[in-house]
Amino acid sequence: MKAMILAAGLGNRMRPLTLYKPKPLLEVGGKPLIVWHIEKLKQIGVTEIVINSAWLADVLIGALGDGSQFGVNIRWTREAEGLETAGGIINALPLLGNEPFILVNGDVWTTMDFAPLLKIELAENLAHLVLVQNPEQHPQGDFTLAEGKAYTFEQSVTGENLTFSGVSVIDPKMFEGLEAGKRPLAPLLKAAMLEKKVAASKLSGLWVDVGTPERLIALDLAIREGKST
Numbered sequence: 001m002k003a004m005i006l007a008a009g010l011g012n013r014m015r016p017l018t019l020y021k022p023k024p025l026l027e028v029g030g031k032p033l034i035v036w037h038i039e040k041l042k043q044i045g046v047t048e049i050v051i052n053s054a055w056l057a058d059v060l061i062g063a064l065g066d067g068s069q070f071g072v073n074i075r076w077t078r079e080a081e082g083l084e085t086a087g088g089i090i091n092a093l094p095l096l097g098n099e100p101f102i103l104v105n106g107d108v109w110t111t112m113d114f115a116p117l118l119k120i121e122l123a124e125n126l127a128h129l130v131l132v133q134n135p136e137q138h139p140q141g142d143f144t145l146a147e148g149k150a151y152t153f154e155q156s157v158t159g160e161n162l163t164f165s166g167v168s169v170i171d172p173k174m175f176e177g178l179e180a181g182k183r184p185l186a187p188l189l190k191a192a193m194l195e196k197k198v199a200a201s202k203l204s205g206l207w208v209d210v211g212t213p214e215r216l217i218a219l220d221l222a223i224r225e226g227k228s229t
Helices: 033-043 057-064 084-096 115-119 186-194 213-224
Strands: 003-006 048-053 073-078 101-105 108-110 127-132 143-146 149-151 160-170 198-202 207-209
Touching: 003 033, 003 084, 033 048, 033 057, 033 101, 033 108, 048 057, 048 084, 057 073, 073 084, 108 160, 127 143, 127 186, 143 198, 149 186, 186 198, 207 213
Parallel strands: 003 048, 003 101, 048 073, 127 198
Antiparallel strands: 101 160, 108 207, 127 160, 143 149, 143 160, 149 198
C-alpha cells in the first residue's frame, strides 16, 4: 500500500514561521511535523510515499530528499501554485497507481496507530475517513458519523458530528474523469457521501490540527513534558 502526504500549503496562518520554512518542516518535540508521519508509515511497513510540494518546495525536498534517511522511498510532485487537496492528488495519481492509498495531511499531529488503515477494505466505498472529537476551534464538526458511514449535515442523519482528522484511505476511482487543476477535496467527499460511499471511524488517540503558532508551541511543550501520550 502506498501513502500520500499533503505538504503543498502556504501556511499563511503560521506566519511569520512559514516565511522561510514550509509548514510541514516546523518542529514539535524536536522533529518536523511531516517526519512524525513518515516514521509512523515506516513502522507499519508503508515505505512508498508520495509528497506534493509548492510553497518553498526546494527547502522541503532538500530536507527530506528521497526518504532514504528514514528507510522509505519518497517520490515528489511539484505544483507551480497550490492545487488544493483534490488537485494535488489528481496531479500525483500517476505515482500513486490504481489501488487505494493512505492520505495524510502534513499539518496535523496524532498518536493514532496507522496499522488499522492497512486492514481497511473499501469495497463499494470511495473513501474511509478517520474522524475526531471536535476541537475547540471547530466545535460544529465536518461530518456526521453513523453506523460506520460518514454523512453530510444536509443529509440529516442521526449520529455524532465529528471533525475530519486529515487521515484517510482513498480510492483513486474518486477522481475518475476529473481534469487536472485547482480543486478541493471536500465537495468530492460530500458527493460520495450522498451516494453512501464514504465509510468512517472515530480516531483512537490524541490529535492536533497544528494551525496556528500558539497550537504549535502548546503541542511542542506537551510532547516535551510527556503529556501527549
